[in-house]
Amino acid sequence: MRISTAQYYEMTAASYQRNFNKAIATSAEASSLTRINTAADDPIGAGRLLALGQQSAALDQYGTNIDSTKSALSLQETTLTSIGTALQRAKELALAASNGTATDADRKAYASELGQIQQQVLGLMNSKDSNGNYLFSGSKTDTAPYSQNADGTYTYNGDQTQINLGIGDGMNVATNTTGWDAFQQTINTSRTQTTMTAPAVDDGRVVLSNGTVGTSSTYNAKFSGGQPYTVSFLSSTQLKITDALGNDVTAEASQNGVISNANGANQTVSFRGVDLKLNINLKSTDTNPDAVIAGHSFTLASTPDSFNASRSPGNTSTAVITGSSVTNQTAYTNAFPSGGAILKFTSATDFDLYAAPITADSKPVSSGTVSGGNATAAGVTFALGGGTPASGDQFVINSNNHQTQNVLDTLGQMITALNAPSDGSAVAKQNFLGAMESGLGNIDSAANQIGTAITSIGARGQALDNQSATNESLSQANTTSQSAIRDSDPAEVMTRLTLQQTMLQAAQLAFSKISQLGLFNKI
Structure with missing residues (x-):
């Protein structure tokens, strides 16, 4: 096959240009130590780098979400802890006011301090974050979660929505704690009431408290279905309880309805999950206690809506x-x-x-x-x-329906009871003690719910820590994978560059020698 001089020159120039371009590319790679600068350098590798870059960006965003969520949860935990501390002080005041030596003046002083605690707790419940968003309003972050009604009670204005943020592939965590979860679902232990039906005029000899729910499961399973109940006193040592259908259910009461008239103060009668305080106030002129107490009766039922x-x-x-x-x-x-x-x-x-x-x-x-x-x-x-x-x-x-009660309303009821005069009246004092016992039960219930909310925050914080460690491992693996695909081996690049440069020099030398060859050189 014959090759013309022109063809030879064209082929040699094209080959030299290709090798020169390769040498230039290798020189640039040696300078940057980056193997893939455009998708044309390695289409498959470029695609993998794009996917890894997207994963890296997602991991960075997950890290930002985790940091902001940790900050939000920390503020919520601190606020809830402060509320718990305030409620502990409220409990101490209620116990101090309930001792036998406190006077009306003392109780008014306790009521004043309890009022300050109520306002402190309200302020904490309506706390905002650094962006001006309310902590406990759910998704209604521009609405104060609690406001006072005309009757002095408090209403929750937020919702039950949890605001979730992604912290990992397929993993979200709630960044907020709603007031519904932290405060509104506090079990109301004082959701029953008693009403005297006989005698027509209260003689003060029998005081039966509204009662507190001691065992919720028993109350829910048994109490509601039989109400309203009638509590009748047959004598100073025996009471009888009948349900709405007239069935005698006294056997389900503590000690089968047997009570004491020897020490009639602060007896506890337990019935179907409800604990009632009973006070028998006999007078020195009551020569026949049974006759005096017999005939007293009360209705017992859940507090109406x-x-x-x-x-x-x-x-x-x-x-x-x-x-x-x-x-x-x-x-x-x-x-x-x-x-x-x-x-x-x-x-x-x-x-x-x-x-x-x-x-x-x-x-x-x-x-x-x-x-x-x-x-x-x-x-x-x-x-x-x-x-x-x-x-x-x-x-x-x-x-x-009074099944639950927020602690602001509980504190309000306790303040009312503390301000009511009771000096010199055994009946008023017994009613006051019953109100304090109910309040203390609800404060304990509120503290338990707040504790549950703090536990939930702690669990989410642990999940954040675990996911953060996982994301860090994934980020390191991502960086390593990107480096393996994108970065060059310095020794390999330099060796390849030297080889390409040597080949260019050899090609130049060969071209120079061959181009001097001709037929006339042989004549």
Whole structure:
């Protein structure tokens, strides 16, 4: 095969150009020690580097999320711990006020300090972070979680939403603690009440407290189904308990209903999970204790649901709801919205009751007409005052079944009890002690719930630490993998560069020699 001189020159120049470009590329690689500068250098390796880069960015973001979550949880834990410390002081005050030497003046002083503690706890519950977001409002971070109602009770305004952040592939953790979880689900140990039914005028000889729930499981399983109960005193040493159907259930009471008249103060009667304090106050003139005590009777039942009603800001009338109560238990149980309701007037006398919130698809659960100044809907009667309602007026109704109670309300009840005079009255003193015992039980319950919230924070903190260590290992492995794909071996690069440069020099020398060869050189 013949190769023309022109072809030879073209082929040699092209080959030399390719080798020269390779040498230039290798020289650049030797300078940067980076093997892949563009996808053309290694398409497969470039694809792997892209994926590893995305993983590295995600790991960096996970690290930022972990740091911010740790900071948020630390602030929440500190705040909850401070609330627990304040409640411990409240408990100490209640115990001090309950001793036999405290006077009305002493109790008023204790009430004043307890009021300061209540405001301190309220402030801590409404704490904000450095960005101005409320800690315990759930997702409603611009809304104060707790506000005081007109009747002195407190309402939770937040929600139950947990705000989650990703801290690893497929792993999220809640960055917040809601007030619902930390404060609103505190078991109310004082959710039963007693009412004297005989004698018509209380003679003060028998004082039976409202009771506290000592064993929730027994209370839930047995107490609710048999109420209301009747507690009858057959003598100064024996009581009888009958359920709503008239069945004698005294056998389920402590000591089968046997009580003492020798030491009648602060006896405990336990029945179906409820502990009641009993005081027998015999007088020196009571020569026949059995005759004096026999005939006293009380009803015992769970505290009925109560309601908090507030006007809508857009109401055009001055009408207000002054009171509310369940008047038809069956209708209330079957129809009243458990998540809150809205009473909306369609005229001065006609109204509808809706489940909150009202939407375009909402239908009323009950409707009616005002009668005698009362609006009755879904088994609840609302007393109206302050003027005649106008069409379009709305009232937000929240029900309270008293199964739970936030600690702000507990402290408020204790303050009320401390301010009530009881010097010189054995009955008033016994009622006061019953209120303090109920308050102490609820403070313990609140402290337990706060402790559970702190435990949850600790568990999440441990998960953050574990995931942080995992992410660090993944980050190191990612860096190593990227380096192995992208970075060059200095010795290999220098060897290759030297070889390529030598080949270029040899090619130049060979071309120079061959180009001098010709037929005329041989003549």
